[in-house]
Amino acid sequence: MDLTYSPEDRAFREKTRRWLDVNVPKDDAKTLDERKAWHRRLYEAGYVGMLWPKAYGGWEATPMQQAIVQDEMARAGAPPAINGLGIGFIGPTIIVHGTDWQKQRYLKTMLTAEEIWCQLYSEPNAGSDLASLTTRADDQGDHFRVNGQKIWTSSGPIADWGLLLARTDSKAPKHKGISCFLLNMRQPGVEVRPLKQITGSSLFSEVFMTDARAETRDLVGSLNQGWAIAQTTLGYERGANSLGRVTRYAIAFSQLVRATKELRRGGRPLLEDPVVRAKLGKIYAELEVQRYAALRVLSSLQKGESPGPASSITKLSYTEFEKRYFELALEILGPWGQLIAARDEFEEVDTSSGEPGTWATAFLWSRAGTIYSGSSEIQKNIIGERVLGLPKEVRADRLKA
Amino acid sequence: MDFAFSPDQQLLKNSARAFLDEHMTPAAVRLLWDDPRGESEATWKEMAQLGWLGLSLPEAYGGSALGMVESAILLEEMGRAACPGPYFPTVLAARAIEEAGSDAQKKRWLSPIATGDARATIAFLDADLDWRPDAIQTRAETTAGGWALSGRKQFVPWAHVASVLLVPAKTPDGLTLFLVDPGAAGLTLEPAQMMDPATRLASVTLEGTPVTGAAVLGKPGQAGPLLKALLSRGAVGAAAEMLGAARRCLDMAVGYAKVREQFGQPIGSFQAIRHKCAEMLLEVENSHAAVYYAAWALDAKAEDHDLAASVAKAYVGDAARRVCGEAIQVHGGIGFTWEYDLHLYVKRAKALEAMYGDADYHRELIVRRVAA
Known part of the structure; x- marks a missing residue:
């Protein structure tokens, strides 16, 4: 056991920090063109696609280096790269399951953010039970005709392409009739409608597909093998955000401490109230444990070990912590914590969500993490069945299948 | 960076698991629950032979000079077995003697601890039940022969089997740590019955308990x-x-x-x-x-x-x-x-x-x- 960073990792961190000092845009990249330009600079510096094979334009860096970059970006308040879902998840899916033609056509422009990608998985009636999806892709000989509705699509309005799960055999058992496609989002049969969230903003969309066209050459893997592809755990971005996330928590914590010094109640700063102190101590202890756990995961990834279903523990752990964190913060801060528009810089906070805002923004966003990418309940099922080896539950759809 | 145990650390964990699985079965723990001393002399001696008691002590005193990670590995296994006994209080007290003790004090206590011939404990908690050292009210006054200690210590782990008690007390110089013989005059031990029958705690009342000047551990006022x-x-x-x-x-x-x-x-x-x-x-x-x-x-x-x-x-x-x-x-x-x-x-x-x-x-x- 040795938790010191290697000299190489320390040097890499220094180099990254210097690069960010010089290159982080002074005014936040706000327009799509500005964000794409920033993404491109990150890519060219070797900070995007870090774990991708060099053959596909990646950098073959280590998981630790990737985590260090995200950590330093959090520290520097740098805008994130733009094509996160593409590079973290869709690209690796194409690398593992795609044809040579698909790799040639799509991977490079994904890395450089010339083309933005989204994921077309969830449907209004297929959330946790994703395999019950009803969007259809009917074989027309040279292409598939796609009809249906998707929801919770990140980057929907700016996406050029989507990774689509659609039903290609309605008679087969539900897990066995699904195929995976690359769908052109810029076509008449695809309509994207932004979805307003409880935060007031619209980072997600609904996507309506009406006689949309998916080319046969854009089928990923074999017909009706889409579920297996969607289940593949792809490790290219695993642990990438682990350190950066904790750094954002810590930056927000120092802002919280500052607020408890400046805000007064009962004739004294909040920080002098023992109840407030107990809550601060609880947040900080948990925040540090998140950091230790992140180091543990990274050290295992560095050795080439795959956490497998144990990564569900990580996801469950930090998303549930975020809820407790911001609940406690709002308890401490009272009505001041519920400001949804900042009146000055003091009232802004690093929300951990990628969307700038106030403590109220962060609080609202913390409700999303335990729902997306497999809700806490789904993660607990995975942990129970695949990590602890508890018996599978008797499920109505399994009885039918 | 490596968060995993080294091969040596894993070996220590495995051997601790094997030893405790064999010697500290639930039935064995229950026997000790009903035992007035609450610990097994035979197991204690075997732990000494395995090198557990000297695990983090310097080699000069028969130890292995290993760190807190190794101690934690052993302690985790002991917790897993609910192993009763004064192991942790003793190694913690040994640490204090190693850090602050004179050569004579180290010789007197560290080697016997490593061989399993001595047990020790620290009386942290005072009448006030506050863990902060500043809260300690027990006093030591100078006498012709050294010091006299007065006060009440509570919930002292395994004091009834300890060969030596480490007692912090206030002196005019500040907080000072004393090595006290549990059989000293004016010292009364009163065992408490706790919810966990494997956790043996006692109150220690000191009424002008005399100790010599040589009983001061470290510099007066520096505890x-x-x-x-x-x-x-x-x-x-x-x-x-x-x-x-x-x-x-x-x-x-x-x-x-x-x-x-x-x-x-x-x-x-x-x-x-x-x-x-x-x-x-x-x-x-x-x-x-x-x-x-x-x-x-x-x-x-x-x-x-x-x-x-x-x-x-x-x-x-x-x-x-x-x-x-x-x-x-x-x-x-x-x-x-x-x-x-x-x-x-x-x-x-x-x-x-x-x-x-x-x-x-x-x-x-x-x-x-x-x-x-």
Whole structure:
């Protein structure tokens, strides 16, 4: 056991920090063109696609280096790269399951953010039970005709392409009739409608597909093998955000401490109230444990070990912590914590969500993490069945299948 | 960076597991529960032979000079076995003697501790039940022959078997640590019956108890920082033991959920049970990260080692309480019986939750460090 960073990792961190000092845009990249330009600079510096094979334009860096970059970006308040879902998840899916033609056509422009990608998985009636999806892709000989509705699509309005799960055999058992496609989002049969969230903003969309066209050459893997592809755990971005996330928590914590010094109640700063102190101590202890756990995961990834279903523990752990964190913060801060528009810089906070805002923004966003990418309940099922080896539950759809 | 145990550390863990599985079966622990001394002399001697008692002592005194990570590995296994005995109080007291003692004091105590011929303990808590060294009210007054100690110490671990007590007391120079013979005049030991029968605690009343000048450990007035450092170490050690007890409770709950059937199926197939078990695993794994980060930080003298010790004690104390409690719930009625072994581990963790500063105490220390 040795938790010191290697000299190489320390040097890499220094180099990254210097690069960010010089290159982080002074005014936040706000327009799509500005964000794409920033993404491109990150890519060219070797900070995007870090774990991708060099053959596909990646950098073959280590998981630790990737985590260090995200950590330093959090520290520097740098805008994130733009094509996160593409590079973290869709690209690796194409690398593992795609044809040579698909790799040639799509991977490079994904890395450089010339083309933005989204994921077309969830449907209004297929959330946790994703395999019950009803969007259809009917074989027309040279292409598939796609009809249906998707929801919770990140980057929907700016996406050029989507990774689509659609039903290609309605008679087969539900897990066995699904195929995976690359769908052109810029076509008449695809309509994207932004979805307003409880935060007031619209980072997600609904996507309506009406006689949309998916080319046969854009089928990923074999017909009706889409579920297996969607289940593949792809490790290219695993642990990438682990350190950066904790750094954002810590930056927000120092802002919280500052607020408890400046805000007064009962004739004294909040920080002098023992109840407030107990809550601060609880947040900080948990925040540090998140950091230790992140180091543990990274050290295992560095050795080439795959956490497998144990990564569900990580996801469950930090998303549930975020809820407790911001609940406690709002308890401490009272009505001041519920400001949804900042009146000055003091009232802004690093929300951990990628969307700038106030403590109220962060609080609202913390409700999303335990729902997306497999809700806490789904993660607990995975942990129970695949990590602890508890018996599978008797499920109505399994009885039918 | 490597968070995994080294091959040597893994070997230590495996051999501790094997030894305790053989010698500290639930039946053996129960026998010691009913034993007036509460510990086994034979096991103690074997632990000495295995090198456990001298694990972190200098080689000059028969030790192996290993670190807190190795201690935590042993303590986790002891917690997992609910192993009764003065192991941790003794090694913690040995640490104090090693840090602050004169050559004569080290010779007198460290070698006998390593060979299993002496046991020691530290009387942290005073009449006031506050873990902060500043709160200590016990006084030492100078006499012709040395000092006379007066005061009341409470919940002193394993004082009834200790060969020497480490007693902090206020002197005109400030807080000072004394090596006190438990048989000294004016000293009364009063064992307390605790919820965990494996945790033997006693009150120690000192009424002008005489000690010589040679009984001062370290410089007079300098005991405060030493006690704080020992409390950090105590917090990490207690967290390691709680981790072991909590993991045992989790393992038992999962094992039971796989075989216990109700409504025609194993109860572990119900989400109400499975989700509980998943949450327990989450807290146990996070506790592992907290314990071993803190142990490593102490060994590496990392800048945040005191903070990490408080984080570990606060987090693991809460986590172990929840995990052990939920293990009873998963078991249902059988978990509430004296006959079933689950309560050995539940009580072990509970006892340590209150020692070396509870979660509230350590959360306050954390806030002092990070919100100054």
